[in-house]
Amino acid sequence: MDTNYYWIDEDSNGVxxxxxxxxxxxxxxxxxxxxxxxxxxxxxxxxxLLDVExxxxxxxxxxxVAGTVVxxxxxxxxxxSILNESDKSKSWIAKIQK
Known part of the structure; x- marks a missing residue:
């Protein structure tokens, strides 16, 4: 899947x-x-990261990103279907510690 199809947000701890x-x-x-x-x-x-149907x-x-799933x-x-939500606080997939 093209990189335009996912978003990433990194916090100050590298998550x-x-x-x-x-x-x-x-x-x-x-x-x-x-x-x-x-x-x-x-x-x-x-x-x-994700298998999706x-x-x-x-x-x-x-x-x-490379790292450990936290x-x-x-x-x-x-x-x-929650992954279709526009609200990032609901539709995120995983958090990874770099």
């Missing part, structure tokens, strides 16, 4: 929060299933 941009949400359509990493997983930029596509989304959006596990 990066990742989510889908409007363009990414539009490319995928309504998200119906996600497979998120586990807390503690160590990812490189060639590792899959949606109306328009089935995609593996690579991690935009938190995942638990709500997305049970309600994948």
């Amino acid at each position: 990066v929060t990742i989510g889908l941009t409007d363009a990414g949400q539009n490319e995928l359509g309504n998200i119906t299933f996600v497979s998120l990493p586990k807390v503690g997983d160590k990812l490189t930029t060639s590792d899959t 949606a109306d328009k596509a089935v995609s593996d989304i690579d991690s935009p 938190e995942i959006n638990q709500q997305a596990q049970s309600n994948p």
Whole structure:
């Protein structure tokens, strides 16, 4: 998936929060299933951050940063369509410590 399709916000401690941009949400359509990493997983930029099934596509989304997963959006596990929200406080995917 193109880098225009996700956003990242980094805090002062090097923790990066990742989510889908409007363009990414539009490319995928309504998200119906996600497979998120586990807390503690160590990812490189060639590792899959998110497996997603949606109306328009089935995609593996690579991690935009290397580091350790410190938190995942638990709500997305049970309600994948939350990743379609425009509110970043609800629609984030994972937090990674660089």
